[in-house]
Amino acid sequence: xxxxxxxxxxxxxxxxxxxxxxxxxxxxxxxxxxxxxxxxxxxxxxxxxxxxxxxxxxxxxxxxxxxxxxxxxxxxxxxxxxxxxxxxxxxxxxxxxxxxxxxxxxxxxxxxxxxxxxxxxxxxxxxxxxxxxxxxxxxxxxxxxxxxxxxxxxxxxxxxxxxxxxxxxxxxxxxxxxxxxxxxxxxxxxxxxxxxxxxxxxxxxxxxxxxxxxxxxxxxxxxxxxxxxxxxxxxxxxxxxxxxxxxxxxxxxxxxxxxxxxxxxxxxxxxxxxxxxxxx
Numbered sequence: 001x002x003x004x005x006x007x008x009x010x011x012x013x014x015x016x017x018x019x020x021x022x023x024x025x026x027x028x029x030x031x032x033x034x035x036x037x038x039x040x041x042x043x044x045x046x047x048x049x050x051x052x053x054x055x056x057x058x059x060x061x062x063x064x065x066x067x068x069x070x071x072x073x074x075x076x077x078x079x080x081x082x083x084x085x086x087x088x089x090x091x092x093x094x095x096x097x098x099x100x101x102x103x104x105x106x107x108x109x110x111x112x113x114x115x116x117x118x119x120x121x122x123x124x125x126x127x128x129x130x131x132x133x134x135x136x137x138x139x140x141x142x143x144x145x146x147x148x149x150x151x152x153x154x155x156x157x158x159x160x161x162x163x164x165x166x167x168x169x170x171x172x173x174x175x176x177x178x179x180x181x182x183x184x185x186x187x188x189x190x191x192x193x194x195x196x197x198x199x200x201x202x203x204x205x206x207x208x209x210x211x212x213x214x215x216x217x218x219x220x221x222x223x224x225x226x227x228x229x230x231x232x233x234x235x236x237x238x239x240x241x242x243x244x245x246x247x248x249x250x251x252x253x254x255x256x257x258x259x260x261x262x263x264x265x266x267x268x269x270x271x272x273x274x275x276x277x278x279x280x
Contacts, residue, residue: 004168005029005055009041009079010062014126015094018160019060019167028168031056044071046078053086058167061109062094066228068101076105080112090115092167094159097122097178098242100235106176117166118176119159122242125181125263126156128194129272132229138277140202142191143215147206149237152180152245153190155258162252178246182257193261197268209233 006023010016011032020030031052033041039051043064053059061079063072076093083091093109095102097120109116127133128142136142159179166172185193191204207215209230216226236242249257267273 003027003029004057005031006167007052007056007059008032009052009059010034010064010094013062013064014124014130014156015121015159015163016060016062018156019163022160022164023167026164026168043075046075046082049079049082050086053083053088056083056086056088058090058092059083059088060092060094060163060167063105065225066099066102066232067095067105068099068231069224069228072102073104073108076108080109080114084113088114090117090167090170090173092117092119092163094163095120096232096236097180097246098236098239099232100239101231110174115170115173117172117174119163119166120176120178121159122152122154122180123237124156124159125153125258125260128190129267130156134272137191137194137202137273138275140200141205142187142202143205143207143212144187145207145209145212145233146237147187147204150184150186150243151237152182152184152243153260153263154179154181154249155263158249158253158257162249165252172252177248177252179249180244180246180257182245182259184243184245185260190260190264193264194268194273197261197264198273199268200274202273 006028008016008020011020020032023030033052035042040048041052042048091114095106095118106118128137162179188204191202195202213226213230
């Protein structure tokens with residue numbers, strides 16, 4: 001396999017860090033960029049894009065915090081135009097399954113003149129161990145809206161393995177790959193799996209979307225984050241399309257996706273969910 005120079009935008013995140021590790025293991029040259037790297041990359045400052053793209057063949061694009069937020073379209077449009085000018089061979093964009101707002105960014109990439117693959121992901125398992133809901137798990141009470149939603153939670157390892165393959169394999173050019181776990185589960189069911197695996201009392205508490213958003217405001221989170229989580233719960237989890245299971249992980253990787261139960265057992269074995277809560 002040809003050694004590529006590959007840019008990872010969002011390389012310290014859940015999927016970016018895993019993709020970078022995979023690519024280095026395969027012998028590729030990897031450049032991870034962010035606000036504190038050299039060269040620095042800041043989505044809010046397009047003048048930083050050029051230096052990050054110098055000498056790069058391919059790029060994995062993760063927009064923070066989400067492609068649905070205002071400003072994402074302009075940023076993706078500017079980045080892809082600069083990437084085309086810099087001579088990149090291909091980009092892979094991480095998008096959200098069932099996110100209509102994100103599809104506008106997908107269209108920008110698809111019409112950019114670059115070779116591309118779109119990877120649409122369902123909700124990550126790792127939200128409960130590396131992300132927004134870890135503190136709730138540690139506190140033993142996971143209060144989330146949409147108790148009726150059935151979600152095909154996907155493992156970040158599966159996303160990263162798919163991205164790694166389609167990024168360097170041009171047979172996936174022009175395709176949209178949808179990555180999900182093997183089954184649909186409610187929040188109550190996944191919280192139950194985490195409790196069983198860890199031997200810890202963890203309760204799922206259904207709340208309204210408005211109460212959830214107010215809790216975020218009370219915690220001092222910015223308005224754009226409050227809006228984003230409201231959108232993700234109401235418009236994304238409430239979208240029937242987002243509750244469909246895809247077999248694309250198996251098609252791309254030749255193996256079944258990781259189940260939430262397996263993920264829960266793996267995390268529980270580390271002792272993470274039994275970590276004592278530190279008083280603030």
